[in-house]
Amino acid sequence: MNKPLLIGLLALLPGLTLAQRRPKPKAKPTAKVAAGPYFQQEVKYSIDVRLDDKAHVLRGHEELTYTNNSPQALPFIWFHLWPNAYRDNHTAFGREQQRHGNRNFLFASPQQRGFIDSLSFVVNGQAAKLEYDPENPDIAKLLLPQPLAPGAAATIATPFRVKLPGSYSRMGHVGQSYQVSQWFPKPAVLDRRGWHPIPYLSQGEFYSEYGSFDVSITLPSNYIVGATGELQNPDERARLAELATATAVKKTAEAFGNDRKFPASAPTTKTLRYVQNRVHDFAWFADKRFNVLQDTVRLPSGRTVQTMVLFTNRNPVRWIQGLEEVNTALRSYSRWVGEYPYSAVTAVDGALTAGSGMEYPMVTVTEPGAIVHEVGHNWFYGILGSNERDFPWMDEGVNTYEHVRTEALSNPMAGLLPEITTSPRALKLVGVDGLPASAFNLLPYQVLASHGADQPVQGPSSAAFTQLNYNGGVYFKTASLLRYLAGYLGQDKFDDAMRLYYTRWQFRHPYPEDMQAVFEESTGQKLGWFFGDMLAGTHHYDADLSAVAIFNDVVKVLVRTDSEVPWAVPVSSLDAQGNVLETLWTAPFGNTDASAEEEATSQLNFKRANVVALVVDAGYLTPQLNRRNDRLKLEGPLANTEPLRLRPLLSVERWDKKTVSWLPVLGANTSDKFMLGAAFYNDPLAPRPLQYLAMPMYSFNRNELNGIGRIQLNVLPHSRARRFVTSFTVQRFERYLKLEPAFTFYLPHRPGAAVQQQASVALTSVHDQDRDRTSSIYSVEYGAHHKDALNHWSGHVELNQLQAATNSTNAPVLLRAEARYLRYYSRTKRLQVRLFGGRFLEDAAQSDFVLGLSGSPDYRRQTPFFDRQQISPALAAQVHQTDGRDGAFKAFIPVASNSWLSTLNLQADLPITRLAVFADFGATGNTQYLAGRPQGQRLFYDAGLTVPFFGEILQLYIPVAGSQFQSGTPESRQDFTDAIRFQIHFEKLNPFKLLDEGVNK
Secondary structure, eight states, X not given: OOOOTEEXXXXXXXXXXXXXXXXXXXXXXXXXXXXXXXOOOXXXXXXXXXXXXXXXXEEEEEEEEEEOOSXXXXXXXXXXXXXXXXXXXXXXXXXXXXXXXXXXXXXXXXXXXXXXXXXXXXXXXEEOEEEXXXXXXXXXXXXXXXXXXXXXXXXXXXXXXXXXXXXXXXXEEETTEEEEOSOSOEEOEEETTEEEOOOOXXXXXXXXXXXXXXXXXXXXXXXXXXXXXXXXXXXXXXXXXXXXXXXXXXXXXXXXXXXXOOOOOOSSEEEEEEEEEEESOOOEEEETTOEEXXXXXXXXXXXXXXXXXXXXXXXXXXXXXXXXXXXXXXXXXXXXXXXXXXXXXXXXXXXXXXXXXXXXXXXXXXXXXXXXXXXXXXXXXXXXXXXXXXXXXXXXXXXHHHHHHHHTTTOTTOSSOHHHHTXXXXXXXXXXXXXXXXXXXXXXXXXXXXXXXXXXXXXXOGGGSOHHIIIIIIIIIXXXXXXXXXXXXXXXXXXXXXXXXXXXXXXXXXXXXXXXXXXXHHHOSOXXXXXXXXXXXXXXXXXXXXXXXXXXXXXXXXXXXXXXXXXXXXXXXEOTTSOEEEEEEOOSBOOOOTXXXXXXXXXXXXXXXXXXXXXXXXXXXXXXXXXXXXXXXXXXXXXXXXXXXXXXXXXXXXXXXXXXXXXXXXXXXXXXXXXXXEEEESOSSSOOSEXXXXXXXXXXXXXXXXXXXXXXXXXXXSSSOSEEEEXXXXXXXXXXXXXXXXXXXXXOSSTXXXXXXXXXXXXXXXXXXXXXXXXXXXXXXXXXXXEOSSEEEEEEEEEEEEESSTTOOOOOEEEEEEEEEEEESSSSOEEEEEEEXXXXXXXXXXXXXXXXXXXXXXXXXXXXXXXXXXXXXXXXXXXXXXXXOTTOOSSOOOEEEEEEEEEEEEEEEOSSSSOEEEEEEEEEEEEEETTOOOXXXXXXXXXXXXXXXXXXXXXXXXXXXXXXXXXXXXXXXXXHHTTOXXXXXXXXXOHHHHHHHHTTO
């Protein structure tokens, strides 16, 4: 670790935030309703394609039969030409990469780009025009020579050529390892809601018509291929069996070796043919280095399915286990959801860059840790063909629920943190031993919701989700909510409903209302509160036990909630050892009357025998943010008190134990010297309504107690602001005492907005113990920023009223404003510009306050300096350590102003090397020279080199020219070395501050 002023838990401070209930919403979200009666189009494909593995090009011919089962004649058919997504940075995929901060594709060379061309469409023997979408080159409208009547079919044919891109998403290649997906011209879906032409995105998957495929692939003979469909070549099937036999005798990584080089391609070619009905996509993966393992699985009906894994020598032992995971997924999904309808399933080790895996009918490309999840997508995406782009929860979320359940057969802690949670020692160390996996799997939602950054899992579109909401919400929040629904309905009833949903909608296109209708039919219950409010809203849920009464052998308990929408609450009775005796669920209820002042209540009756306590949600099924009010003991004057437990680093909030997290803290500065202490805080991951931090630190040099204390309250408004924070901070170091109450608003309310804003008001009081002097600063600030892969910009305005002493009548007003802009000119190199202006709006001549050309005097004590009092000749604040504020000159030029100051700061990364060059230009009014230099100069400059360390946490500034030198350049070695300065970016050492800022990504 580095040695900042407060090493260790200083990083925890600014990021510790809180969560409070939101006010009631004005209106409830509603699910989208189907537009008309159900129909489904059909597409039958015949494709011949040849791989050129030197040019990384596919050349092919496609013929398809398109049947119009809609009630209207079609003058055109929308087509997806998804390889064009890789054409340039202006496609939807390119814009998405920029929005999500991914620069690899944005700076790809022309040779690494991809596209589809050589198209010449013919419909029923007549040439047809292709009309490209003006904004999306991967979408085009095929204008039919004659309208296609309802019930009629058209034969459509075209040649095509695909330039395979590098591996930037799902389709591409790494060397001669090929991932060929979304590769052929493909009609968009036309359903009861209309056409669905969608551009290719990495975040946001697909929606396709069912039909059949007959695909022939020609490529060099020594390639091994995994693909959708049944392989029709007996000789190739025999070859795969031989390879599988040879692989099966290898049991260790050493037996496979480390060779991952591509062998030369065979001079001969082969043509592999795959045929498959009742699928909506076709993908294939080819590599000359694949090892092969095969097995079979017998399904409940007695039908046998062949399973296969194809993998390189990268992680062979894990892939040997992967074959059994394929088998386990087939068995469990077939039992819980419905029987697998195809003859084979394959998992492939590929060079994918779109997450840990990607699914296609009968085949998946995946990392070994995601095999069960990706195989499970054969049900939720493959067989139940929902609209993944608009409702990704219907495949990703539902599949995550079933995949976690499958993995739990061998690991009860399966889910989000399986590797951590399988270590009992680690669990006990941080105080989360005994928690079920459901408690951990709720964490992504709780982190987002407690920061006011959660989004509904039910759409409206995957492209609208922030990255964290897409991963933590669509996947794990949906899975947790389904587990909650299964708890409410009962697992058997839930499984019966899921099997009915599968049976009724397999090989069709269900929407959320279709799934809801099946579940309501199967269970006999109205479930709009779940499918509507819970999935389609961001309501916050909380329940507690308000009263209990004992009548002979019955314990009556009153459950209450102030949640604005109905939900069902599970309550359990506990014995003296904390074991669950009985669990009862309330009917769905809530405080739905916006004018009601009191919370809604519901009564439950428990058996009295052995009951010592009652608790809400003992199994961590509900989407609650606050669990500390969930338990009620039946007797005793201190019945609800619990011993306090200290646990290092962090913990998860739980209903049965009060936990305070802690960490040791070291610190040092030239005044206090070495300091040792500890930080005590609560739940930094999913902050509480009331958050606290106490960090006492003992100075051995002064025999004094220093440190930081902070208490913070966070409210989550339902509109306008995303979060409102009230905080009070106490800070003591270097014989000063700082007290600062503050109010901060985080804007806007909508997570994922391009421009993030923050406004705050603070009163800072700093008492200098040595000078017996108190300064007060009233501050109002506003900041806005935007960040993507290529451009970062921010603006900040701060107004201060400054009072130097408690008895001073002079209170000058200072206005500061800065604008920053950063632009990447290559994948890792940037240009940075900063413009600063500051002015005293009232006379500051008689005060101690100034604007610093080379950094701020830091009146509010916002920057940890090693040597604020300028004791050390090597670490002196401002002279050698800068905070990069006010004028922000990299060189130390001892100039300040109590009138006005303006600077332009430039920095550019140099190619090849990690160094950067800087130049600063400044002008001042009413200049004050802090080192006794001659008066009169108003214009200043400097220039030099920036040397970054530790990922730019520490930066050294080496001036080589500037106004600080008599002749404009150093005149001696000492002149040169004395001018070197440094800056430490303490904000980059604060993981919880970074979490707090990063939840909107």
